[in-house]
Each structure stands twice: as C-alpha cells, then as structure tokens.
C-alpha cells in the first residue's frame with residue numbers, strides 16, 4: 109500500500125523503476141496509434157529514443173538564466189527560426205505548450221495597445237479553451253462569436269463584435285474539434301482595418317499544414333505571411349512529434365514579442381527576466397524538440413504529414429460507409445470529428461465499446477448546437493484499416509446497447525446542486541452513486557458521465573469537473 113510518508117531511508121533504484129512501470133500499466137499506450145488524441149507517434153523508434161537521450165542531456169540545465177547556460181539560446185534560436193522559416197517569418201519564443209504560447213500572445217496583445225476599460229478578446233465558438241484561460245488569468249473579457257454551418261469562424265460576426273476595447277481577434281488553423289480552417293485572410297484583414305491584432309492558433313496545424321502544402325496539397329493561406337496576422341502559435345509536441353513541453357509562439361514584429369516578456373527588479377534577490385510564464389524550467393523539452401526536428405528533417409515531416417492526411421481521408425471515406433455515422437465539416441488537417449445521425453447510436457457508448465476493444469476515441473460534448481461527437485487525431489502511424497474495423501464494430505455494439513440511461517431528475521439535481529456544501533469526500537460519494545469509482549481500476553464506463561455532462565450547461569459542466577479533479581487528487 110502506498111503510504112503518506114516519505115520513506116525514512118532512500119529506496120533502491122530497481123524497485124522504484126519497477127513501481128513506475130507497474131503504475132504505467134493502467135495508462136493508455138503512448139505509441140501505436142490506438143489512442144487517437146493526446147499522443148503523437150512517428151512510428152520511428154529511433155527518433156523517439158534520440159529525443160529521450162537529448163532530453164536527458166539537457167535535463168538539468170535551467171532556462172532561468174540564458175547567460176549562465178548559453179546552449180539554450182543557441183537551441184531556441186534554431187528551433188524558433190525553423191518555425192518562422194516555414195510559417196511566414198516573425199520572431200518568437202519557445203514555450204512549454206500551446207497554452208503557454210497562447211497566454212504569451214494574449215498578454216502581448218493586452219500590453220501592446222492598452223485600451224480604456226477591461227480589454228476584450230474576440231473568440232469564435234471553436235477557439236481553444238486556452239484563450240478563455242488566458243483571458244481569465246489576464247483579467248480580460250471574452251466576446252463570443254458563433255461559427256457558420258461548416259464550423260468556420262464568421263468574419264461578419266467577428267467584425268460586428270469589435271469594440272473600442274477589443275485588443276485581439278483569434279482564428280484557428282485549423283480548429284482542434286473539427287480540423288476545419290477559419291477564413292484567416294478575411295478576418296486578419298478586417299482586424300487590420302480596425303487597428304486590432306490578430307492571432308492565428310496553429311497549435312495543432314502549424315507543423316503539419318506547411319508540409320501538406322509542400323506536398324502539393326491545397327492549403328489556404330494561414331500564417332504570418334497573411335497581411336494582418338500579428339502572432340501565431342505552433343505546438344512542436346503535436347505534429348512536430350517532440351516530447352511534451354514544446355511549442356513556439358511567433359510575433360510579426362519584435363516589439364510585440366517584447367510585450368510577451370516580463371521583468372521584475374522589485375526584490376533584493378536576482379533580477380527576474382522571463383520570456384515565458386515559467387521561471388526555472390528544465391531545458392529538456394527544448395533539447396528534445398531540437399533533436400527531433402533535426403532528426404526528422406523537412407522530408408521526414410512531409411512524409412509523416414502525408415501519411416497522417418491520407419489516414420484522415422481514408423477515415424472520412426470509411427465513416428461514410430458506416431450506417432449512422434458522419435464526419436462534421438471539411439477538415440484540412442488530419443483531425444476528424446465523427447457524429448451520429450441515429451438516436452439509437454450514441455457516440456459516448458461507442459467510445460466505451462471502442463475502449464473495451466483497445467482503442468481510445470476522444471469524446472467531444474455538444475456545444476452551441478454542434479452535436480456530441482468523437483475526435484480523431486491521425487498521425488504518422490495510424491492504421492486506418494484497423495481503426496475503421498474497430499469503429500464499425502463498436503458502432504454496431506453501441507447501437508445494440510442503445511443510448512445510456514440518464515435519469516432526468518439526476519440531471520436536474522446536479523444542475524441545482526449546491527456544490528459548496530459538499531467536500532471532496534461528499535462529492536466522491538455522489539459520483540459513486542452514479543457508478544464512477546475514483547479509486548480507478550478497470551475500464552471506466554464513461555458513457556453515463558458524458559451523457560450527464562452533455563445534458564448540462566457549460567458553466568455547470570465546468571463546476572462539476574473542477575470538483576471531479578479536486579476529488580480525484582484528494
């Protein structure tokens with residue numbers, strides 16, 4: 109049994125590593141392509157091994173002080189330079205991930221052109237929650253705008269949402285949920301005319317779209333070469349296939365980049381000057397990202413992008429042949445969202461059936477009229493034949509099982525629940541009553557949980573999920 113006390117005497121390495129390996133047995137596999145979200149596998153063992161070695165080489169170097177560790181300046185200049193070279197130029201910052209890149213872009217926009225009153229950021233429905241997080245952390249207001257029938261940002265709606273307090277409009281290349289491309293030139297141009305900055309969220313697309321275009325595919329303009337685009341985020345820990353902790357945010361001009369920085373000399377210790385949110389941080393992710401980029405090379409990325417996109421196209425074609433399922437929108441990158449047209453075929457039940465067959469398909473809840481669906485991020489190793497077979501089989505089983513039984517009085521009770529009156533243990537008890545065991549183990553039956561969340565408004569979903577996380581770690 110795990111104990112709450114640190115061992116008095118240090119334990120030998122072998123036993124600890126065995127314990128880590130045992131804990132990992134409950135995790136989803138990070139290689140092999142059966143998990144269609146979260147993880148990115150090239151299928152090239154040597155690349156991932158090299159990344160791990162490079163990570164270790166840089167592990168204990170502290171990015172806090174680039175004058176003490178000039179290796180990080182040399183590596184970051186190269187990595188950011190490679191990204192700028194493929195994404196329309198600019199100067200940038202290497203960050204820990206999409207969220208940090210977005211936080212920096214939003215901070216830069218807020219500070220570059222101060223407005224009277226609370227600054228606003230205009231977000232299409234499909235923009236990533238990292239922008240909501242940035243607005244929340246940075247004291248800004250989100251102005252929501254709807255997307256069109258094809259899940260694309262609507263330039264007219266964005267234009268109508270601009271006010272004297274708008275500091276940033278956001279478009280995605282592509283959006284994560286459906287893989288569709290926003291009309292970036294139109295939005296960037298209207299933002300420019302209004303004197304407002306425009307961020308392109310290419311977190312997921314930034315390191316796959318350029319290669320698809322170089323392969324001769326038709327990729328609409330999206331990067332910093334588009335007039336009016338002032339910043340862009342691109343995650344290397346997605347289609348760059350680097351280990352987690354690797355993203356780049358690019359700014360069209362260097363003075364905007366400097367507004368992302370932070371300095372403080374207001375204490376008697378060392379002077380703090382940071383390009384990113386973190387101060388002390390390992391150079392491991394930077395070393396690993398650099399090594400991964402160099403080892404794969406441009407031709408390697410073109411090949412990986414092509415494999416992933418072909419997989420996405422085969423998935424789309426295959427889904428058309430599975431009764432009751434359809435693809436949402438017109439994805440330009442290897443991201444596919446699959447919804448159900450058949451009330452008897454519930455996508456959340458389908459996801460549980462797939463999980464029981466060794467596959468993880470990521471559930472996406474309904475939002476603003478967009479139906480619940482399953483998200484697939486295809487990568488260099490996706491075996492679409494096997495994926496489609498699992499999808500068809502799970503769909504058949506899900507239809508036979510029928511939709512989950514969600515008592516409407518339970519949904520009402522949750523919607524009206526005074527969460528503040530419950531502590532973590534009380535909340536865990538409540539979860540147990542709907543069949544969710546926080547102690548884990550086994551295959552979780554998520555369909556009921558997803559169906560309940562799906563029936564609740566976003567604010568209630570958020571409140572419940574915060575309590576879930578708190579109870580999970582209690």
Ligand SMILES: *Cc1c(COP(=O)(O)O)cnc(C)c1O
Nearest residue numbers: 205206207236238284309311312
């Ligand atoms: C993944 C993603 C993000 C956030 O990235 P993290 O690395 O998870 O912080 C933002 N935008 C889009 C479009 C993404 O796909």
